[in-house]
Amino acid sequence: MSALAGRTRAVLDRALAVYAADPAAAAVLRAHRDRLDGPLRVALAGTLKAGKSTLLNALVGEQIAPTGTAECTRVVTTYRDAPSARITAIPRDGTPPTDLPVVHRRGALVIDLGGTAERLRELRVDWPSASLRAVHLIDTPGADSTRPGVAGRARAFLSAEQEDEDGADVVLHLVRHLHDADVAFAETVGERAARGIGPAGTVAVLSHADEIGGGRLDALMTAAQVARRYRADPALRRHCRTVVPVAGLLAETARTLRATEFAAVRDLASTPREDVEDLLLSADRFLDGRFPEALERRERRALLDRFGLHGLRLATTLVRRGATDSAGLAAELVRRSGLEDLRAVVGTQLVAHGDVFRARAALGALGRVLHTVPSPRGGGDTAELAAAVERVLTGAHEFAEQDALVALQARGGPDEEARRLLGGDGPGATARLGAPSDAAPDDVRGLALDALARWRRAGEDPRADRARADVARVVVRSVEGILAGRSGG
Structure with missing residues (x-):
């Protein structure tokens, strides 16, 4: 369990004690805690x-x-x-x-x-x-x-x-x-x-x-x-x-390719290329055209449903280029499917x-319960819970990172390094720094120190607008977290 999830769970446990006598509110809180x-x-x-x-x-x-x-x-x-x-x-x-x-x-x-x-x-x-x-x-x-x-x-x-x-x-x-x-x-x-x-x-x-x-x-x-x-x-x-x-269709077929389907594609690929290209100009031609080799219309229909015209064109081409078995063809089709x-x-x-998304959803649900459901034990409990929710929301740097990523999306532009340092490619230190996953600790530290210096300058640049300066400050905290060993992964 991440530290953020642990803090969120603790607040939810306190809320469950407060709302134990309200089945509807307790069910909402319990569901979020379980998630x-x-x-x-x-x-x-x-x-x-x-x-x-x-x-x-x-x-x-x-x-x-x-x-x-x-x-x-x-x-x-x-x-x-x-x-x-x-x-x-x-x-x-x-x-x-x-x-x-x-x-x-x-x-x-x-x-x-x-x-x-x-x-x-x-x-x-x-x-x-x-x-x-x-x-x-x-x-x-x-x-x-x-x-x-x-x-x-x-x-x-x-x-x-x-x-x-x-x-x-x-x-x-x-x-x-x-x-x-x-x-x-x-x-x-x-x-x-x-x-x-x-x-x-x-x-x-x-x-x-x-x-x-x-x-x-x-x-x-x-x-x-x-x-x-x-x-x-x-x-x-x-x-x-x-x-x-x-x-999507190509990806599904590649991930579930059957040996009989590979055999049918291989037979189709053995037909002269000009004939195959002519047959694959349209679905009607493929279903009703004349094949040099016998291929029942029902079998053609099944192939078309599974591959589509694009998939059949691509699969026959790959077989001609050397895909010799169903596993090899499937792997290449997956790669090309996106x-x-x-x-x-x-x-x-x-x-x-995911822990950030779930924690924010849970705290949001608790906030709505506090706003709409009177505390069975008096207003003091709800005020204390509201303060606890606010402390988690404002104290969790993970939420600030997600907000900064959204701000970068809205701005557009070339802030690729900022997106990466904020965890856009994953929360681990090497992913944030764009380093190989097996990078030596000294190399990781050196990259982090370089990034820290750059983004401190960016945050203090008098020419930077307010939005960029705000993002830069969040990035600085993220890099400081890497140096302190607090990044995920």
């Missing part, structure tokens, strides 16, 4: 067919979230690591949860709700997976669903004030292209986060990056250029931590700071 040491809760949000379930499968490396051409996610669904598989349906009316059958079909988990979706508040899927130990992934319904009540469930979940264990810590917002509604979503989450309400921030994901640039082999390079342009957008960068391009870049962002910018 302090738990996995980061990451919600995947976006419109219908933005690729939320597909990306979730790619992150986990297994097909556990239903995908397809129809609307698959109609209930907020949390995926958690557990010793054994279990699917639990939680009704909206408060009646006891019920277990659903765990069914596999063609290597994928099947969740059959029948006609009960409108009566459910949440689904919980327990699944043995190392990928779900550090994070719980939460699949949300399409924000533009036309089914009665479905879009409302997504909005209600994402706008919740995190007053129970079901809230999200951060959001991956999946978009095909960034429209005004997407910017408005990031603004809403960002403004609420600034008040300590709801998710602590948003990462935008261009989840169909392979479709940008017409699905050419260099589509991901084009998507990376688009993402850089979005990251520089003043309206977005104030509220969005970053923008990451990912070919998935590892997203995983790195989740790890360094979200999971590594």
Whole structure:
């Protein structure tokens, strides 16, 4: 447990003693206390067919979230690591949860709700997976669903004030292209986060990056250029931590590639290149064109569903260039999908700071309880608790770092070193200093002393505006923490 989590837990324990006779308030506080040491809760949000379930499968490396051409996610669904598989349906009316059958079909988990979706508040899927130990992934319904009540469930979940264990810590917002509604979503989450309400921030994901640039082999390079342009957008960068391009379908298929699929791609790649390129000009040509080798239309359909046109073009090219087995092809497809870049962002910018997000959410929830629920034992207790909350909020440098990172986002510009020193690439000393992870202690100390001198000068520069001087002072404290051995990792 981090020192910040320990201080927050101590305040929550005192609050639980004060509100022991108020079941509702105690439940809120207990849920936040229990979450302090738990996995980061990451919600995947976006419109219908933005690729939320597909990306979730790619992150986990297994097909556990239903995908397809129809609307698959109609209930907020949390995926958690557990010793054994279990699917639990939680009704909206408060009646006891019920277990659903765990069914596999063609290597994928099947969740059959029948006609009960409108009566459910949440689904919980327990699944043995190392990928779900550090994070719980939460699949949300399409924000533009036309089914009665479905879009409302997504909005209600994402706008919740995190007053129970079901809230999200951060959001991956999946978009095909960034429209005004997407910017408005990031603004809403960002403004609420600034008040300590709801998710602590948003990462935008261009989840169909392979479709940008017409699905050419260099589509991901084009998507990376688009993402850089979005990251520089003043309206977005104030509220969005970053923008990451990912070919979600390609990533899911690569992480779950089957031997039979590799064999089919290898056979396709053995066909003369001109013929393959002609067949892959469109989905109709691929499904209905004449192949030199027999490949049933059903098999072509399955390949197209799994890879997409871009994925088939890329996979056949890689096989021609030397990918000789399914493991080699899968590794290269993952590398080119952008998935590892997203995983790195989740790890360094979200999971590594999870204790900060959870502590701020817990203190915010306690503040709202103090403001709205009278103390059963008199006003003195609430005044003392409010003072304790304020001491943690003002005394924790981790909160100052997060606020400074947000300020840097809003400003834009070339303050890469400041972002790194504030923990933007991870809280460890070497990550902050841009040094190799195995750097010698004397080298780390030398880099920290150099950075300290630079940023002290920046904070005292009379030409610096107020915002930059404020950031510089926070950076100085962060570097002092490195020298004192207080940085994480």
